[in-house]
């Protein structure tokens with residue numbers, strides 16, 4: 001008697017759980033579609049900057065490229081690096097474009113593993129921070145250039 005009423009209660013509560021799981025799956029799919037669209041839009045906008053040369057001291061900031069770089073920074077760098085406020089697990093990047101030259105920065109962002117192996121400055125940073133920098137999924141030349149423009153603007157040009 002008591003066994004069958006327990007079983008009945010169990011199946012009555014299965015419907016809301018199923019609905020909840022279905023709602024979560026729909027929300028997840030919607031989130032994924034929006035994110036994929038944003039990523040595609042970013043990639044298309046970045047593609048128009050392919051081949052942009054490294055900046056020199058007298059290259060004016062390109063605000064649109066710096067805006068794209070801000071999106072790249074938030075998505076791919078900000079988990080480890082702060083630009084202001086407290087340091088996260090990696091060096092604070094405020095002032096970095098004044099401290100390092102563009103070719104060094106480009107190499108550090110594109111190939112951090114060979115830099116911490118071969119470059120004495122990067123090797124010393126690895127010793128200090130104890131974590132090997134890694135950009136999840138890698139980063140390409142144009143996204144690197146964009147994030148450098150963002151950092152340049154953050155440093156006041």
Ligand code: HEC
Nearest residue numbers: 076077080090091109116125126129131132133134135147
């Ligand atoms: C997983 C964490 C992590 C991510 C993500 C990451 N970094 Fe780093 N980064 C580090 C660490 C740690 C160092 C110090 C060197 C080392 O230990 O490898 C560093 C060093 C640097 C340096 C040299 C800093 C200096 O003082 O000279 C630059 C520039 C830099 N990162 C830029 C970036 C940019 C731009 C991105 C995003 C595209 C990025 N990093 C993503 C962890 C990270």
